[in-house]
Structure formats: structure tokens, C-alpha cells
Amino acid sequence: MLHNPTIDEIFFTRTGIDKARISSVVSNGLLGMDDGELFLEYSQHESLVFDDQKLKSASFNTGQGFGLRSVLGEASAYAHASDLSEAAIIRAVDTARAVNYGQKNINAEIAPPFGTNTKLYTDINPLKEVAFERKIELLQQIDAYVREREPRVKQVSASLSGQWQAVMIIKPDGQVASDIRPLVRLNVSVIVEQNGRMESGSSGAGGRIAYAQYITEANWKKLADEALRQALVNLEAVPAPAGEMQVVLGSGWCGVLLHEAIGHGLEGDFNRKGTSAFSGLMGKQVASKGVTVVDDGTLPDRRGSISIDDEGTPSSRNILIEDGILTGYIQDRLNARLMGMRATGNGRRESYACQPMPRMTNTYMLGGDAKREDIIASVKRGIYTAHMGGGQVDITSGKFVFSASEAYLIENGRITSPLKGVTLIGNGPDCLTKVRAIGDDTVLDDGIGTCGKAGQSVPVGVGQPTLLLDSLTVGGTQL
Secondary structure: OOOOOOHHHHHHHOOOOOHHHHHHHHHHHOOOOOEEEEEEEEEEEEEEEEEOOEEEEEEEEEEEEEEEEEEEOOEEEEEEEOOOOHHHHHHHHHHHHHHOOOOOOOOOOOOOOOOOOOOOOOOOOHHHHOOHHHHHHHHHHHHHHHHHHOOOEEEEEEEEEEEEEEEEEEOOOOOEEEEEEEEEEEEEEEEEEEOOEEEEEEEEEEEOOOOHHHHOHHHHHHHHHHHHHHHHHHHOOEEOEOEEEEEEEOOOOOHHHHHHHHHHHHEHHHHHOOOOOOOOOOOOEOOOOOOOEEEEOOOOOOOOOOOEOOOOOEOOEEEEEEOOEEOOOEOOHHHHHHHOOOOOOOEEOOOOOOOOEEOOOEEEEOOOOEOHHHHHHOOOEEEEEEEEEEEEEOOOOOEEEEEEEEEEEEEOOEEEEEEEOOEEEEEHHHHHOOEEEEEOOOEEOOOOEEEEEOOEEEEEEEEEOOEEEEEEEEEOOEO
16 A cells, blocks of 8 residues: 655655744744745656657656745745755845835734645645556557547547645744645647548646546547547538637537636636736626636545645635625735735645735636527527637736637538638627626536746646537638
């Protein structure tokens, strides 16, 4: 049986650091500050890529370090190092205090995090769970399976990645919070060719789970089949029309548009600074009736879930928009304190080398009462997007541009031709007011989301039901 080391073994027994001594150093070093913490991290990460019928790359990395933050007023000072030692931490405390010299306290308090024993995922280290040879065999099986199924397949790429992260947060008041976070992902990409035309499709899944379920034949075949299906659909795609028209967004991964165009605009830092399109709209109608958006980091095993955030605050289920009314922001401790609000458990960082900031976890829209088939049947001419690709959004204006990786034309209430070159252009706040029908089929994505902000990346989840938008600009190649 695998031995999973305890948090104390990872950060104190292994390093020789005295826990009580370090807690005292943090308490004394941050005395007089508005807030701050010592963040300890130890992580292992592996990645395997099987491409063009051979193992293209295999990597394994181990990292460790700490970050020490002092917060005074609106300013924060941060020092970090990969050296997990008492001497390095003491130097970091001195540096952080010096940087904040001359700053003024702000008379705003925020309650300390409340304790929790909630465990949202296993603490098994997936990197040690399955032998390296078995992982390679899995990727070989996927490659062979896809090629045997379809002679038009030109290339198959299958990748497997895993991470095991242990974190501990020590607060100046002596509170200690810790978490062990697994994270795995399996991805399959396929390129097919027909009469000189090449198209691609991809599918993936993951979460804060062990590798075990991806080793099962039924699960990896499901991903391989989906990637192949998308690629073959795209072989038949015709140029997309352009102009203003009704758009039906599919359930699940299409929630990435909600994440980018609306979710980022509801993060506390942008609203405190007045740079979000949603600034100053708390309590106002910002979306159609029936639209309810939540950010929930407490969903078991989900990719975006966290038992505690990276400031030690327990994760929570936060209602951001309720029945069209703006009711909440996504908050870390610093912005919550300065805005006179509560921290929502969304203070996240990529690693010990980064300061925390308000970030999403699993952000999705709740379902309504409409049936998917009825929504599609109500559209005379429009676009149905089954899967979204990449996109860009301007937080200040709310304007966005997204590409659809799988889309279809809707004609007289029926899905007809697959389309290529579909882009969706709009404005996040305006888009919310154009929701005309909300499906009863809310699902979250399969666990593939990674969110970037200010140079930091964190795992997230997205989701939504089938949605009908009354009008959206579609960028296509056929007028």
C-alpha cells in the first residue's frame, strides 16, 4: 500500500523546520499589518505525450518553496524562495516588512477564516498510483484504437498529465490551514484527411481524482470516440454565414464564454478599482430574468474545486447573479476587506512564487425549464454551437470574441449543416440581457479548463445549460 506522507512530514519532518518556531516568526513579523500569511508548497508534476505513434515527451518535476506576504492598507509586499528553511523565511519577513514601511493601515477588518474538516477529493498521489509502463501502454492503446476505427486518420496525439500538490498556510494569528490536492487530465486529439482537406477534433477529461478511472477501457474510448467524431464532422463543415442572428449555445463546455465574458468581470479586484463593466451595479438587473450564475469551489472531485483557497479561507458556493440581479463578487481577503465585503474563498495563486488574487473555481449557470429540442425548434435561422474554442475578452468594456470548434446552422427549427470559421462577437453584460430561453440540462465541462490572469494559470471548471441568445454577431466567411 502506498504511504501518503502527512502535511507535517512534508513541511517539517523532511525539512527540519520547527513548526512552532516558524509560527512565532510569522506572528511577530506581521505584527501591525492588516493581513498576510506564510504559504508553503510542495508539488510533483508529470506529463506524457504520445504523438505520431511514438512517445514524444515524458517529464517529471518536483518543486517546493514558500511565499511570505504582508498587507498594509492597499499595498502588499511579497517575498518568496525555493529554499524551505527557517533562515530563508526570516529573511523574507524582514524584506516584506521593509517594503511596506511608510504605508498606512486602513480601518477595515475582515474576519479570520473559519475552520473546516471538509475534504472534497482524495489525497492519493496519482503519480505513484499507476506504473510508468502502464501509462505508456494506455497512450499506445488510444493511438491504435483511433487508427483502427477510421482509415482517414492521419495523426493521433494522446497526453496524460498529473499533479500532486501539498500546501500549508500559516496566519499571523496562529491559525494553520492545509490541503493536499491531486489533479489529473487525459486528452486526445485527432487529425483526419479527405481529398486533401485536413480537419481536427479533440476531447479531454480530468479532475481532482486518481488515474484509475482513465485506465478503464470504457472511459478512454469515450474520449477517443468524441475526438474522432468532431474531426469527421469538421470534414463536412461549410463556410459560416455572417451577421446578426439568434445563437444557441450548447450545454457544458460552452460555459467558457460565461467564464470569460462575465466571470472575470465579477472578480473583486476589477470591481474595487472600477475597471469592470459590472462596477457599481450591485443589486441591479444585469441579466434576463431566470439567469442565475454561481461560482462553487465545493463540488467533490471537480477540477476547479479547492477545500481551502490559497489564503486559508474555506471554499464556498457563491451566488453571483440571481434571477438576473447582481448579488455578489468573487473575493480574496485583500479586496473583500477594502470593499467592506466578506472573503468568498477565491484567493488563488499558481504557485508559491505568486501572490493570491480573486480567481474563479467552478463557474456555471443554473438551469431553467426549457427543453433543448424546443429551444432549437424555436429558431428559424441561427447558429448552434456545440463546442467552443479560444477567445478574448476586454474586462473594462465586456467585449468578447470567441471561436466555435464545432457549430451548425439552424434552419426552420432544425440543425442542418456543420459550419467552419464561426466566431461569436459581443459584449458580456449586453449578452446576458439577450437570454431568451434557458434549458433544463445544466452540466459542467469534463474537467479540462485552465484560466489565465495576470500571468498566472489555475485549474477551473465551467458549465451551463443550453441557452438561446436572441441576437449575437456571428463572424463568418460567407455573407
